[in-house]
Amino acid sequence: MTAPAATDDELGTFLETVFRTYHYDFRRYAAASLKRRLAVALTQFGEPSLPALAARVEHDGAAFTRLLRFLTVQVSDLFRDPSYFRAIRETVVPYLGTYPSLKVWVAGCATGEEAYSLAILLAEEGLLDRTLIYATDIHPESLRTAAEGIYDASRFARFSANYMAAGGKGSLSDYYMAHYSSALFDRRLRKAILFSDHSLATDSAFAEVQLVSCRNVLIYFDRPLQDRAVGVLRDALCHRGFLGLGNKESLRLTAHAAEFRELVSEERIYQRL
Amino acid sequence: MAALPADCAVSLALVIHLPATRPSRLAEVLGARCALPVREIEDKEPVVPGVVFVAPPGYHALVERGRTFALSMDDLVHFSRPAIDVLFESAAEAYGDRLGGVILSGANADGARGLAAIARGGGVCVVQAADTALARDMPQAAIAATPGARVLSVEDMATWLGAVARDRGRVPT
Numbered sequence: 001m002t003a004p005a006a007t008d009d010e011l012g013t014f015l016e017t018v019f020r021t022y023h024y025d026f027r028r029y030a031a032a033s034l035k036r037r038l039a040v041a042l043t044q045f046g047e048p049s050l051p052a053l054a055a056r057v058e059h060d061g062a063a064f065t066r067l068l069r070f071l072t073v074q075v076s077d078l079f080r081d082p083s084y085f086r087a088i089r090e091t092v093v094p095y096l097g098t099y100p101s102l103k104v105w106v107a108g109c110a111t112g113e114e115a116y117s118l119a120i121l122l123a124e125e126g127l128l129d130r131t132l133i134y135a136t137d138i139h140p141e142s143l144r145t146a147a148e149g150i151y152d153a154s155r156f157a158r159f160s161a162n163y164m165a166a167g168g169k170g171s172l173s174d175y176y177m178a179h180y181s182s183a184l185f186d187r188r189l190r191k192a193i194l195f196s197d198h199s200l201a202t203d204s205a206f207a208e209v210q211l212v213s214c215r216n217v218l219i220y221f222d223r224p225l226q227d228r229a230v231g232v233l234r235d236a237l238c239h240r241g242f243l244g245l246g247n248k249e250s251l252r253l254t255a256h257a258a259e260f261r262e263l264v265s266e267e268r269i270y271q272r273l
Numbered sequence: 274m275a276a277l278p279a280d281c282a283v284s285l286a287l288v289i290h291l292p293a294t295r296p297s298r299l300a301e302v303l304g305a306r307c308a309l310p311v312r313e314i315e316d317k318e319p320v321v322p323g324v325v326f327v328a329p330p331g332y333h334a335l336v337e338r339g340r341t342f343a344l345s346m347d348d349l350v351h352f353s354r355p356a357i358d359v360l361f362e363s364a365a366e367a368y369g370d371r372l373g374g375v376i377l378s379g380a381n382a383d384g385a386r387g388l389a390a391i392a393r394g395g396g397v398c399v400v401q402a403a404d405t406a407l408a409r410d411m412p413q414a415a416i417a418a419t420p421g422a423r424v425l426s427v428e429d430m431a432t433w434l435g436a437v438a439r440d441r442g443r444v445p446t
Contacts, residue, residue: 008338032335032363033345040348075346219316219344222337226317246316248329248344253317 006035006050014038014050018071021058024138025201026071028225034071041070065141073220074142076113077158078172081247082165084215085121087267089167092242093125096210102131103209105236107200107229108217109135112146112193113159116175117166118213119189124169128192134207136198147195149185153178200229205236212237216246227255234259234272243270274325276435279308283373283438286314286326286334286342288360290353290379293331300327316344328355335363351383361387370395373437375430376422377401379411385418398422399430 006014008031015027026034038050045063047053057064079085096102104122106115115135122128137143151159160172176183198206200217212233218226233243234256243251243260245268251257260270277285291297297313303325304311311325320326320340328334332344333355343363350356361374361384374391376384378401392398400422403409416422425433 030335030337030343030345032337032343032366033333033347036335036345036359036362037347073346216346219332219346223317223341248313248332249316252315 006038010050011035011038014054017054017058018064022061022064023202024068024071025199028201028222028228029071029220030222033073033220037070037073041067044070068139069141072139073216074110074139076110077162078113078155079117079159079162079166079168080113081215081267082162082167084244084247084267084269085117085166087264087269088118088211088213088244089121089125091264092211092244092269093121093127095240095242096122096127097125099210100130102127102211103207104131104133104211104213105207105209105233106133106135107198107212107214107233109137109142109146109195110139111142111151112149112195113151114213114215115146115193115195116149116185116189117163119192120163120168120172120175121166122192123175123189128188131192133193134209135193135195137195138197138199138201140197143195143197147190147193149190150182151185153181153183156183200232201225203232205232207236208238209236209241210238211242211244213244215244216249218249219246223253226253230254230256237272239272241272243272244268245270274303274307274431274434276431277307277309277325277438278435279323281309281323281438282440284320284322284326285309285324285438286320286328286336286360286364288328288334288355288357290355290383291330293354297327297330299330303327314342314344317341328360330355333359335359336367337363338367340367351381353381353383357384358387362390365390365394365396368394368396372396373399375399375401375434376412376415377427378406378408380408381410382414384411385414388415388422389418392419392421399433400424401430402426 019025057067109115122131163172176185263269263271300311309325313329314326314334335343337343374388388398398419400412400415402424403412405426406412
């Protein structure tokens with residue numbers, strides 16, 4: 001099924017080529033899973049080795065766009081890990097309600113499901129009208145999908161179950177219009193979210209926000225890049241701002257552990273000190 | 274696992290195919306029967322002896338060269354995340370011949386590629402005797418991919434694992 005494993009040197013050279021040519025920096029991504037994804041890419045591209053793949057994408061931007069899909073992991077769900085959203089609702093929202101205007105950053109938003117989840121949650125808590133949600137990713141195709149707000153209708157049974165488990169106050173169908181096999185999220189939600197390109201590997205903080213949600217993004221980074229990324233998230237947070245991570249991620253092993261306190265430790269929700 | 278001594282000298286990681294739809298009680302259930310602490314792997318934590326690390330449902334667990342764990346949400350492998358192949362193949366690269374792989378009962382071919390990778394790296398391979406397994410597909414696929422693997426009943430495997438754990442990873446003959 002997959003091509004032979006790449007050597008560390010081949011991987012390093014390949015990632016240098018990608019960085020030099022396209023300014024996408026995967027050099028500090030966690031190597032073990034990146035190698036697996038590249039092995040799948042080799043099969044899909046019909047290339048025998050990473051040097052061969054590098055030679056191909058170096059002069060072919062369209063091929064690189066296709067390759068991006070293999071370099072990053074773009075999976076998401078509406079209200080994925082419902083208990084996380086319940087904790088945001090119960091523990092973080094009461095603080096958020098005290099701000100006259102709110103900014104929220106979903107870092108690594110993939111195809112946008114998490115941003116829409118937070119928009120729905122904030123709408124139900126009466127906060128959406130004074131909130132701007134920044135949702136960022138490095139993957140242009142995903143950002144386009146996210147901004148359209150159109151999803152396969154077959155996913156909505158699971159989305160709806162998650163929404164209920166997350167403490168949803170109405171019915172998920174209040175927030176979208178189904179049309180044949182797809183569903184479009186409300187304009188009210190879409191206009192509260194600004195989708196844009198941002199890399200935690202190369203860019204810096206761009207706004208001051210009260211809440212950052214960055215879940216299952218850091219797991220793809222090595223430790224030094226995790227430190228850099230968490231530094232960027234911290235810089236974006238206001239004093240006493242909130243940071244939510246994925247449920248197997250933690251600040252414990254990063255350089256920034258002492259700059260946060262655990263607010264809801266089982267949901268990996270932190271507060272900046 | 275009950276045969277593992279509290280002063281276990283080897284590092285242990287475990288993958289079980291479980292649905293990701295709810296939090297797993299696996300660590301709790303296993304912990305009650307094991308002298309060692311049992312817990313779910315957290316991203317980037319070092320692989321250390323004396324703990325039974327369990328891959329969390331919904332994530333692949335991998336070992337990096339620097340001998341830390343890494344998690345990913347890459348595509349399912351053999352309809353499963355976590356998948357045994359993913360853990361074994363990455364661990365084979367990180368540990369080479371300082372590694373043992375054990376395949377137990379299971380309903381698909383996951384683990385066969387991974388066990389073969391461990392064998393290629395010079396590691397030790399053990400497979401549960403298929404006629405003692407609840408589901409035979411997994412041990413049978415593993416044996417087909419690694420014919421040199423040692424085949425043991427679950428009881429003999431417990432004895433064997435206990436001996437490995439006590440003897441700093443030296444494999445008893």
